[in-house]
Amino acid sequence: MKPGPVTSDLTNLDALEAAGMTDPAEREMLEEVASAFRVRVTADMAAVGSEGVRAQFAPDIRELSVLPEEMVDPIGDEAHAPVPGLTHRYPDRAILHATKVCEVYCRFCFRRETVGEAGHLGAAEFEAVLDYLRATPAVREVILTGGDPLVLSARRLGGMLDRLEALGTLEVVRVHTRVPVVAPEKVTEALVRVLDRALPVWVVVHTNHPDEMTEAAAGALRRLSRAGVPLLSQTVLLRGVNAEVEVLERLFRVLIRNRVKPYYLHHPDQAKGTGHFRVTLEEGQAIMAALRGRLTGIAQPVYVLDIPGGHGKVPVGPGYLRAEGDHWVVTDPQGREHFYRAL
Numbered sequence: 345m346k347p348g349p350v351t352s353d354l355t356n357l358d359a360l361e362a363a364g365m366t367d368p369a370e371r372e373m374l375e376e377v378a379s380a381f382r383v384r385v386t387a388d389m390a391a392v393g394s395e396g397v398r399a400q401f402a403p404d405i406r407e408l409s410v411l412p413e414e415m416v417d418p419i420g421d422e423a424h425a426p427v428p429g430l431t432h433r434y435p436d437r438a439i440l441h442a443t444k445v446c447e448v449y450c451r452f453c454f455r456r457e458t459v460g461e462a463g464h465l466g467a468a469e470f471e472a473v474l475d476y477l478r479a480t481p482a483v484r485e486v487i488l489t490g491g492d493p494l495v496l497s498a499r500r501l502g503g504m505l506d507r508l509e510a511l512g513t514l515e516v517v518r519v520h521t522r523v524p525v526v527a528p529e530k531v532t533e534a535l536v537r538v539l540d541r542a543l544p545v546w547v548v549v550h551t552n553h554p555d556e557m558t559e560a561a562a563g564a565l566r567r568l569s570r571a572g573v574p575l576l577s578q579t580v581l582l583r584g585v586n587a588e589v590e591v592l593e594r595l596f597r598v599l600i601r602n603r604v605k606p607y608y609l610h611h612p613d614q615a616k617g618t619g620h621f622r623v624t625l626e627e628g629q630a631i632m633a634a635l636r637g638r639l640t641g642i643a644q645p646v647y648v649l650d651i652p653g654g655h656g657k658v659p660v661g662p663g664y665l666r667a668e669g670d671h672w673v674v675t676d677p678q679g680r681e682h683f684y685r686a687l
């Protein structure tokens with residue numbers, strides 16, 4: 345049977361199957377996958393229909409293969425949580441887990457075993473977070489993540505931002521979100537108003553494939569940029585989705601056309617059951633080197649690795665400089681080497 349048009353969010357295997365996103369012959373094993381890792385795709389993303397988008401959201405039987413190096417908490421959120429709901433890993437910034445709910449559940453998510461749990465950060469937990477931040481003025485930046493903080497109502501999010509702004513110690517708040525792309529209608533004028541405030545709120549849009557940039561997504565980004573909200577992007581490098589120079593070039597170009605600065609390209613984390621998405625670091629570096637030669641500087645993200653165990657994020661892009669005796673050898677974007685003597 346040919347799948348019909350998708351008009352509502354897909355929240356279970358029946359719906360994904362009816363939309364042609366999963367194979368009925370694999371149903372039994374997919375039930376096992378779906379009982380381990382939540383399933384949800386917005387109508388906007390299901391309607392795109394391309395393989396690069398489908399592969400990010402449709403459960404896959406390869407998720408049942410868990411490799412020895414794969415972990416429940418690959419980047420150490422829990423190991424660095426001074427109070428529930430807050431991760432404090434670097435001196436000047438902390439992550440606030442505002443909610444565990446998302447509009448989509450991505451098959452490669454490094455928080456895949458905790459996202460989707462009911463509810464948002466409770467009032468008492470938020471007070472404890474504020475107490476910690478008050479006692480720790482070295483924290484100048486709070487990063488709202490989740491889940492996806494933009495699933496919160498404008499009123500609720502605005503209330504949290506008001507309290508954070510009132511601390512008087514923060515220079516910036518960052519919101520990491522998939523919403524403008526996967527559920528653009530949720531970027532309402534009311535939501536935009538609460539983000540446009542004296543304390544700068546930077547929005548980091550998570551997007552992995554150029555086909556995600558629908559007309560509606562471009563509209564949501566325009567509403568944000570028109571309000572003066574600075575926009576950055578983060579992308580996960582994923583085999584079967586975007587691990588090709590041409591695909592990433594198209595993605596980064598569409599982002600700058602929509603006033604979004606590509607910020608991070610993440611090497612995929614070692615989350616459980618995600619081995620089929622992982623590329624090698626050498627493959628990632630080769631892609632970045634190729635992009636350097638063909639893409640404007642403002643469209644170049646930093647290729648980063650989150651060191652497993654919560655030891656932080658470091659750039660792992662290709663090297664262009666090596667010391668040789670009393671001089672340096674610099675490699676240009678075409679791979680040619682040049683002599684450079686620094687003072």
Ligand code: SF4
Binds near residue numbers: 448455456490492
């Ligand atoms: S939207 Fe973000 S937090 Fe939610 S499942 Fe996808 S990657 Fe994970």
